[in-house]
Amino acid sequence: MGAPALKHDVFQAIADPTRRKVLKLLAHQDMPIVAISKYFPLSRTAINKHLHILSDAGLVSRERIGRETRYKLKPEPLSEVREWLSFFETYWDEKLDLLKNFVENDMNYID
Template sequence: MKDTVIKHDVFQAVADPTRRKMLIMLADKEMPIASIAEQFPISRTAVNKHLHVLADAGLVQSKKVGRETRYKLQPEPLKELQKWLSFFEKYWADRLSALKEFVENDEE
């Protein structure tokens, strides 16, 4: 029986706050898993599982350097999120304008 490889989509990968924090940490530098794990109150195994979800979604890339595995951000898949969220910007702008008008009229 073959193992089924589950690929995670970008939306699923960034749904978890721990993974979002990891992406922010990896935005500016490549980091070994040990350094990443130090930043979270979870086991190294749990950190590794989160990194695998991010890697399956194409958001991080890993490489072996000696005995350690280093991770770095791959931002290209985030364009999918940006494209989807940009559709809703018009609604946010409308809501913010309505809030501004409400607040300004309430002060009078």
């Protein structure tokens, strides 16, 4: 028995700019690899590897339609990223509020 297939985590999958661009393309419409490849200076083999990583992370699904395989965005796993980033939104909101208060109070001394 071989080792189980390694699943990619969402953060690793979106770390690559090519994969992020693929996700943006698929957000507009489902596409076959031939159409996706036209947007990149990469071989279809390279794009296929990126699609496999996105698929392993649960970010895309594939469906065989006739002779082609179409890829579709599955954005649900990105909620993990959104939740992680929401902590930092709160952090920056607090820091910006402190800066605003500092600047406003400092401006009162100038008047």
